[in-house]
Amino acid sequence: MxxxxxxxxxxxxxxAVSKHLELFNRDYQENLTVADLQGKKLRDLRPHLAEQISAYFDQDSFFRxxxxxxxxxxxxxxxxxxxxxxxxxxxxxxxxxxxxxxxxxxxxxxxxxxxxxxxxxxxxxxxxxxxxxxxxxxxxxxxxxxxxxxxxxxxxxxxxxxxxxxxxxxxxxxx
Amino acid sequence: MxxxxxxxxxxxxxxAVSKHLELFNRDYQENLTVADLQGKKLRDLRPHLAEQISAYFDQDSFFRxxxxxxxxxxxxxxxxxxxxxxxxxxxxxxxxxxxxxxxxxxxxxxxxxxxxxxxxxxxxxxxxxxxxxxxxxxxxxxxxxxxxxxxxxxxxxxxxxxxxxxxxxxxxxxx
The missing domain is CATH 3.40.50.1000 (HAD superfamily/HAD-like)
Known part of the structure; x- marks a missing residue:
């Protein structure tokens, strides 16, 4: 078997990370890259925006x-x-x-x-x-x-x- | 544990069976009941309608x-x-x-x-x-x-x- x-x-x-960064950078006029995420998630870098950062995943078609x-x-x-x-x-x-x-x-x-x-x-x-x-x-x-x-x-x-x-x-x- | x-x-x-029967009976003017389904599925009873019978499950909200x-x-x-x-x-x-x-x-x-x-x-x-x-x-x-x-x-x-x-x-x- x-x-x-x-x-x-x-x-x-x-x-998913690339798209997440792209949308976040666009909406918050940032220039974060994958290099900034070593050992971290985006929400760890910008904890005051944790809720907004998670909300991207709930958008229709984020994963499509x-x-x-x-x-x-x-x-x-x-x-x-x-x-x-x-x-x-x-x-x-x-x-x-x-x-x-x-x-x-x-x-x-x-x-x-x-x-x-x-x-x-x-x-x-x-x-x-x-x-x-x-x-x-x-x-x-x-x-x-x-x-x-x-x-x-x-x-x-x-x-x-x-x-x-x-x-x-x-x-x-x-x- | x-x-x-x-x-x-x-x-x-x-x-799911009750709703399936109800929709089928309505659309095809039948009066099938759960008693007719002993040992069978609806598609076994009406094989010429197998495709239509399966299609009910694809309807939006059938399972809701x-x-x-x-x-x-x-x-x-x-x-x-x-x-x-x-x-x-x-x-x-x-x-x-x-x-x-x-x-x-x-x-x-x-x-x-x-x-x-x-x-x-x-x-x-x-x-x-x-x-x-x-x-x-x-x-x-x-x-x-x-x-x-x-x-x-x-x-x-x-x-x-x-x-x-x-x-x-x-x-x-x-x-």
Whole structure:
């Protein structure tokens, strides 16, 4: 039986940070870049705007046109030949995002089976051998091996198997 | 640690069959009842209308105003004191239903944690000790104990732990 890999969406398959920064910079006349976010989230940099910063995710269509992370399509397609692939996204944190996330996946990853999409919150419910995620909070109660996908906010996290990009995911699973 | 129960929505928490029959009878001048559906689905009774019958589920708001199954609120509240409760619904089969299903759960089961809602397709991804479901297809690859919740279409299924209503669920888990 094929082993099963669950893959997170935001900051792993979909580049939400770039769009978030772009909208924030436009609305608040700032020039923040990904370099400013090392080890932090945007709300940590501008705590007095935390509410407004979170509100971007609730906007209709925020998640619909995110850029696809480099090499993710190619590598996930390759992985799908050897592993059972599930997509596991914490969509319950942003209930407005359900339809957009579904449409985005169908557009950019049409080779995936939508019966293997999981919109959840608490990812301890995921029954898989591996979970590739940028958020370490999902790992302690996950039943398999957590794999931390590098994102600006998590660069100081230690004690996890880490991959920095999709080429490293390929090397981990297919070499 | 509390054991974990995953609970399906349609025909377990939410009465989709009654509304489906009501709309079908209205549109096709029929008088079908639940008694006609013993061991069958509506599409088995009227195979020449299978496509139209499925299309009801894609209508906006079909899932928003379903009746709550008798005793489910009370029993799930009691279960939640002794077990970790997750809701696991095959929403990917009807992507239009995401927002309605979420709003329905928030309205009728406000005591549940929405981080424990799982919208999925293939339920073998669910990591739980029990799965209460009306559809036997989810049991063979489920990692825990499947519990068949009686619905008209499944009355002839054998070989499963079966509960006929929420009072029997209470007796199974809490007596």
């Amino acid at each position: 094929k082993k099963r890999i669950a893959i997170d969406m935001d900051e792993v398959m979909a580049d 046109d995110l850029k696809v992370m480099e090499d993710s399509q190619e590598v996930i397609r390759e992985l799908s030949e050897h592993y059972e692939i599930f997509i596991a996204t914490a969509a319950m944190e942003v209930p407005n995002s359900f339809a957009d996330k579904y449409a985005w996946l169908r557009e950019h990853f049409p080779f995936l089976n939508d019966m293997n999409f999981v919109f959840c919150g608490n990812k301890s419910i995921i029954h898989a051998d591996y979970l590739i995620d940028d958020n370490v909070k999902h790992f302690p109660n996950f039943c398999g091996q957590g794999i931390l996908f590098t994102a600006p906010h998590n660069i100081h996290e230690t004690g996890y198997v880490r991959v920095n990009n999709w080429k490293e995911v390929r090397a981990y699973f297919l070499s | 509390k054991k974990r129960i995953a609970i399906d929505m349609d025909e377990v928490m939410a009465d 105003d379903l009746k709550v199954m008798e005793d489910s609120q009370e029993v799930i509240r009691e279960l939640s004191e002794h077990y970790e409760i997750f809701i696991a619904t095959a929403a990917m089969e009807v992507p239009n239903s995401f927002a309605d299903k979420y709003a329905w759960l928030r309205e009728h089961f406000p005591f549940l944690n929405d981080m424990n809602f799982v919208f999925c397709g293939n339920k073998s991804i669910i990591h739980a000790d029990y799965l209460i479901d009306d559809n036997v297809k989810h049991f063979p690859n489920f990692c825990g104990q499947g519990i068949l919740f009686t619905a008209p279409h499944n009355i002839h299924e054998t070989g499963y732990v079966r509960v006929n209503n929420w009072k029997e669920v209470r007796a199974y888990f809490l007596s």
